Amino acid sequence: MTVKILVATQGGTADLCAQEMVDVLEERGFEAEAMLMGDFGPEVFDEGGQFIICTATYGYGEIPDNGTEFYEALVSDKPDLSRVSFAVFGLGDTTYEDTFNFAGQKFDAILSECGAERMVERHIHDANSGALAEDEAIEWIGGWIAATESRAAA
Template structure:
């Protein structure tokens, strides 16, 4: 597997970007290439996402379960254009706060549901981090990334 793994980041306060940096380090430590891309900087047309590859979606949750502002345009475009993402394999890191139980980790959950509905295949379990928990998100992301990378390699 020689392609670059792209980590798409939707964040308001920067935590998701910090987590993405941790995941990128794990990917590179495994001998692979990684690029971090804030969602508002995605220049490829959304139809290009369906051409395959491995992606990680790292999203915080904002407001009442919303996708962060910098991810809204991508989310809306995917919803409206409904491209075929059947060639894409992805993982999800969702960040949230359990004080909001009805919308906990909804930013990541929404992207997960949308990518799946568009035909993409999730690899592994979704990581859900609770800001109220004792664990630092980057620590959980390190363990998640190691497991995810094993699954990616097994998938070929």
């Protein structure tokens, strides 16, 4: 089964993080692909499986342009995602403290609302922290892998 990393990005950082995750996953024996959200709709979840949402937060708490329609379709359609497991890697900037990492929060909430199972807690990267998002993505995906392997062994 392929791990699908669904990417909402405005400036490209989320896409870079997703590519780093794909590299780590493939090194560890997983099949993985990164997909820009503007290229599909909620039907991506139809067959179930493992998904990672990698999203930036744009402007004052908005989902990046290429993920807006996808998110809005999830909110309006409320598909049954009971065969989906997910995790969210959110990027944001605490300079916008009132709306910090809202896109990640929004995706986490709607996927849970639709019945998907959260694999690990949402990661929150802060561009203001000085840490590179892609470095955090590499570390975070290691934790996701450990949780997935532990779940499979149970």
